[in-house]
Amino acid sequence: MMIFVYAVLVFLVLRFSVTLFNFLSNPKLGYYGKHFTDKVSIIILSAPSEDGVQSTLNAIEQQEYKYTEVIVQQLENEEELVNRASGKYLLFLEAGTVIRHGLINNLIYRVKVFELAVLSLVPTYIAAGFMEKCIYPLNDFLLLNLLPLRLVRLSRVPAFAAGNNGCLFFDAALCRQYNWHNKLKHKSGIEVVKQVKQQQLKAETLLANKFVYSKVELKGLDNFSERLFLNFGNSVPVALSYLALVVLGPVMVLLSFNPVLAVLPFGLIFLSRIMIAFLTLQNPFVQVLLHPLQMLLLFTLILKVILGRILRSFKPGK
Template identity: 65%
Template sequence: MLLFVYAVLVFLVLRFSVTLFNFLSNPKLGYYGKHFTEQVSVIVLTSLAENDVEELLFSVENQDYQYTEVIVQQGESIPELVNRATGRYLLFTSSGVTLQNGLINSLIYRTKVFNLGVLSLIPTYKAFGFIEKCLYPLSDFLLLNLLPLRLIRLSGLPAFTAGNSDCLFFDSATYKRYNWHERLNGKFPEAIEIIKMVKQQQLKAEVLLANKFIYHRIDLKDMAGFSRSLLQTFSDSNLAMLMYLALVIVGPVVVVLFSLNPALAVLLFGLIFLTRVMIAFLTAQSPILNVLLHPIQMAMLFVLLLRGGWERAKESIKRKK
């Protein structure tokens, strides 16, 4: 029991340290005030079942950046869409997001200055109902207390990888040289896999928080997809996911209930409180609301990760057969 208490405390301190690093390094896309004139091809990736692209197209049309062409996927493969693109840059995005003014100029500036092979943004999530407010902070919560985002660009190691398919920005010539989506058989992009391949080519990759330049609303109809995206934070490893659940969700509850040590309880809850507050400020969420909803959010995270892990295990068994 004592070893378990130490393991929980050490892991919570490590998570707090990672969150503090992210908070101090502030890994957000900035507004740089630069203006460019290169053509940008906005490639909207959508499944046949999705028709909700009107809001995205409206936001592109009303951008302060006028040198754009929009290509919406209508049954074509991603390599086919790229062949149609004429832009100097490629912006892959998905239906259900909206773009804000300043985004494209800032993407181009960041890509030019740091000579990036790919730049991915983690969107700012919109939530309206109670369930959405419990769900939408979970992906940011996992990411920002497990991975220092600045190290993705600073380190060439593929192990330091994250990403989001709602915004993948490439120099067109570099992209066409390597055909990253074609290596994934042209399927809907898994941003993490794309960024790993970019880093394996010794090119720079960067992942930043969108800082309100891109908004995304969670589709409550696709909980299976949301579970899979949460599991990707652990590189689809069920073992890593189960260890996380044991140390982060089950661990603090067990320690508080069985130790009956007020000082230890204050330390645990203090680390959790500070972690939630820092993540909330980084991602334009409500700190007070996230602290109050923390127990419910962790219960939902527990269920969603187990669901994603179970589906992953079933897929592995099917492939072996």
């Protein structure tokens, strides 16, 4: 029992250290005050009936950057879309993603200065209701609690990868050469960044910092659960270990009835949620209050994915 409690405390300190590093390094897209004239092809990934396309188009029209062309996916594959695009850069946006002034100039500047093949931004979520406020911050929590974002660019190792489908900015020539866009709608941003790093090219993932917003509505949990699971490298043992140490661990510490042991984990959890909330432009007070419910939801969602994979493995022909 005590060995497990100490393992929980050590893991919690390590996770807090990662969160603190992210907070101090401030991995956000900055405003650089530069202006460019390179043509950018904006591709909106959407089915014809998908909501949110118009809000994305409206936001693009209000951009100060005018050297763009816009292509909306309508039952076409990504190969056809990219072949039609004539821009030097490709900006993939999910339907419902809203971009703000300065985004495209800042993306181009970042890609040019650091010679990036792809730059992925994690949008700031605007939750539609209570359940959205509970569930969608989980992705940011895992991202900033497990990986120092600055290492995505500084390290060529594919294991240090993170990404988001909401906003992906490619060098068009490299994207076509390596077919990173192929079936992008069915992959995650993490997998795309890994593919880029496997070619020993540079990739970067940053927080959007008010430049990109995503209005989220809870329409189904399966796809979101699978995306959460990617934060564990698609590994069932890693996911189970994380759930044991992060979700069950604090409960076991609380049940140990040792006030000294309880102060450390709950103090670090409180500080971690505050830092993550400030980084992702969420209400820190709300995130702290919702933390127990969010951890319960995280446990349920990840366990559902694991059980689903185990059951599929026992089906005939698997």
